[in-house]
Amino acid sequence: MSISSIRLFVPGPLAAPLDVALSEPQSHYLANVMRAAEGDTLRIFDGLTGEWQAAVTKISRKAVVIQVRECLRPQAAEPDCWLCFALLKRAKTDMAVEKATELGVSVIQPIITARTNADHVNLDRLRSIAIEAAEQCERLVVPEVRAPLPVDKLMAAWPAGRALFVADERRTSALLSTQSGPSALMVGPEGGFTGTELEAIARSPQVTRVSLGSRILRAETAAIAGLTLMLAAQP
Amino acid sequence: MSISSIRLFVPGPLAAPLDVALSEPQSHYLANVMRAAEGDTLRIFDGLTGEWQAAVTKISRKAVVIQVRECLRPQAAEPDCWLCFALLKRAKTDMAVEKATELGVSVIQPIITARTNADHVNLDRLRSIAIEAAEQCERLVVPEVRAPLPVDKLMAAWPAGRALFVADERRTSALLSTQSGPSALMVGPEGGFTGTELEAIARSPQVTRVSLGSRILRAETAAIAGLTLMLAAQP
Numbered sequence: 429m430s431i432s433s434i435r436l437f438v439p440g441p442l443a444a445p446l447d448v449a450l451s452e453p454q455s456h457y458l459a460n461v462m463r464a465a466e467g468d469t470l471r472i473f474d475g476l477t478g479e480w481q482a483a484v485t486k487i488s489r490k491a492v493v494i495q496v497r498e499c500l501r502p503q504a505a506e507p508d509c510w511l512c513f514a515l516l517k518r519a520k521t522d523m524a525v526e527k528a529t530e531l532g533v534s535v536i537q538p539i540i541t542a543r544t545n546a547d548h549v550n551l552d553r554l555r556s557i558a559i560e561a562a563e564q565c566e567r568l569v570v571p572e573v574r575a576p577l578p579v580d581k582l583m584a585a586w587p588a589g590r591a592l593f594v595a596d597e598r599r600t601s602a603l604l605s606t607q608s609g610p611s612a613l614m615v616g617p618e619g620g621f622t623g624t625e626l627e628a629i630a631r632s633p634q635v636t637r638v639s640l641g642s643r644i645l646r647a648e649t650a651a652i653a654g655l656t657l658m659l660a661a662q663p
Numbered sequence: 664m665s666i667s668s669i670r671l672f673v674p675g676p677l678a679a680p681l682d683v684a685l686s687e688p689q690s691h692y693l694a695n696v697m698r699a700a701e702g703d704t705l706r707i708f709d710g711l712t713g714e715w716q717a718a719v720t721k722i723s724r725k726a727v728v729i730q731v732r733e734c735l736r737p738q739a740a741e742p743d744c745w746l747c748f749a750l751l752k753r754a755k756t757d758m759a760v761e762k763a764t765e766l767g768v769s770v771i772q773p774i775i776t777a778r779t780n781a782d783h784v785n786l787d788r789l790r791s792i793a794i795e796a797a798e799q800c801e802r803l804v805v806p807e808v809r810a811p812l813p814v815d816k817l818m819a820a821w822p823a824g825r826a827l828f829v830a831d832e833r834r835t836s837a838l839l840s841t842q843s844g845p846s847a848l849m850v851g852p853e854g855g856f857t858g859t860e861l862e863a864i865a866r867s868p869q870v871t872r873v874s875l876g877s878r879i880l881r882a883e884t885a886a887i888a889g890l891t892l893m894l895a896a897q898p
Contacts, residue, residue: 452732463683530884532876566879641767641895644801649765649887656896660876 431468431484434458435558437570440474446496447485448472455492458484462494475569478502482542493590501529506569506653507662510590510612513651515546525554527648529571531655532662537612538576549576550614579621580628593658594629595650596637608662613654615647660663666703666719669693671806672701672794675709680722681731683707690727693719698881699727706735710804713737741804742897745770745825745847748886750781755883760789764796764806766890767897774810780853784811809857814856815863828893829864830885831872843897848889850882 438448450458458464464484473479486493512526515521515538515573528536536558540547554573562570585590586592590610616630621629629635640653671689674870685693693699699719707729709862721728746763750756750773763771772795775782797805821827825845849864849867856864865868875888 520770527884527887530878530880531888532878565881640893641897643765643767643894645765646800649762652762652884652887653766653891653895655877656891659878660888660892 429462431458431462431464431470431535434462434470435566436470436472437480437564438472438474438564440476442474442477442480442496442538444471444496445496446483448492448496448523449491450490455490458492459487462505469497470494472496475566476503478504495626501568503568506534506567507532507663508534508610508658510537511593511651511657512537512539512579512612512614512656513584514539514541514579514615514617514647515549516542516618516647517546520646521546521549521554522557524648524651526654527558527652529558529567530565531652532567532659533571533655534569534616535612536571536573537582538574539579539582540576541579541612541617541625542622543617545617547576551575579625583628583632586632586634588634591632592629592632592635593635593654594635595640595654597639597644611658613651613658615651615654618647664697665699666693666697666705668858669705669729670801671705671707672798672877673707673709675711677709677715677731678711679709679731679733682728683731684726684728685722686741687726690725690749693727694722704732705729708803711738713739714803729810734784736803738803741769742894744770744843744890744893744897745772745818746886747772747774747827747832747847747849749776749779749814749850749852749882749884750784752781755757755843755881756781756784756789757792757884759883760792760808761796762795762887763890764802765800766887767802767894768806768890769804770847771806771808773809774817774849775811776814776852776860777857778852780852782811785860786810814860818863818867821867821869822871825869826897827864827867827870828889829872830868830875830889832874832879835893846893848886848893850886850889 437452456599466484468484472482478499480499481497481659483493510531525536558573559570589603590613594614640650675684701719703719704716707717713734715734717729720730746768759773789832793808794805825847827847829849875885
């Protein structure tokens with residue numbers, strides 16, 4: 429891998445010819461792992477202004493400084509689709525965050541339910557996973573990873589204009605991929621939602637309970653498959 | 664987890680009231696991990712005759728013996744869809760096999776390409792992963808995991824009646840999920856197929872190169888997303 433194929437997320441707003449001191453892990457990666465030299469160019473993006481070419485201008489023990497050069501791709505609209513999923517074991521939560529980012533979600537909202545085994549999560553770690561996935565998959569946006577919320581609290585404040593598709597293996601109506609406005613996919617815990625939770629969810633008029641096919645999917649697979657169906661047809 | 668919720672794959676053909684000695688790992692799991700007792704019932708399937716209830720009839724140091732009782736679900740047709748994917752690093756290959764099994768593929772065919780990093784794979788391990796995924800996701804069939812083949816050899820012997828969809832991020836025609844006959848999804852290596860390989864693939868009249876959406880997906884995500892689109896609408 430060459431320096432020019434590196435793509436890093438950098439907090440913005442970016443503009444040319446701004447000088448930017450990279451974070452410690454990014455500086456370490458560029459200077460020590462990739463052995464970048466002054467003058468090398470790479471790509472950066474900030475989720476606000478788009479993707480830019482930047483050049484390494486200073487390498488010190490403390491930080492690598494880059495200068496923003498040319499805008500390669502201006503910021504563009506991305507689908508406004510949330511993933512709300514009951515927290516899973518660590519490796520599966522990591523997988524859900526990484527794959528949801530690749531597939532194009534805008535917000536990742538972990539939820540806590542009666543049958544959720546995990547109730548704690550390292551948000552910084554999940555945000556790092558989302559950043560790394562966005563860097564690698566050429567997205568212009570890093571999805572926002574929100575703090576876990578109990579499902580009833582999330583539903584009590586559900587936004588009026590956002591369609592919510594809840595994966596439900598007992599349903600037969602297929603998840604349609606024609607959704608174009610704000611939307612969300614919700615995936616419950618391995619043991620399913622409780623009756624009380626389903627009532628809280630069903631109270632929202634934006635909710636549609638949908639099938640993801642005739643096979644039983646693990647929760648993280650349901651998240652990936654559901655997002656695929658919702659997002660594949662979107663620009 | 665109780666014994667009655669256990670579901671095991673057992674080589675068939677099964678019939679009632681056959682006595683079956685379980686394999687060593689299965690016997691160990693039932694006797695020592697789950698502490699099954701004589702008389703406990705569980706579910707078994709063989710991929711040939713369907714899913715059966717069985718009862719533990721003998722627990723010895725060597726093996727657990729079960730007796731096949733009642734047929735719970737007769738064997739039914741499943742989609743005839745192959746996954747052909749360029750071998751990935753171990754964890755990603757494992758993920759592709761597990762998720763492809765959940766999503767309902769019939770055959771998993773690893774392929775070797777010029778830009779494939781791996782050329783060796785532990786087939787027994789991949790088969791165990793497919794069996795475990797089939798056990799957990801209630802499928803009646805365990806997909807066949809085939810030995811890796813160079814992509815040109817696979818294409819030279821491509822079956823006449825099997826439609827092949829090749830994931831290609833440069834294409835804009837979306838993968839359609841209306842396929843009902845024998846089909847296959849092919850996913851190339853991270854670096855893409857070479858020109859020579861693409862020629863060998865394009866020579867087959869059954870090939871359609873398709874997009875999986877506007878975002879760049881890692882290879883294992885492309886496999887999962889592509890199979891979702893192909894299989895979600897199938898019974």
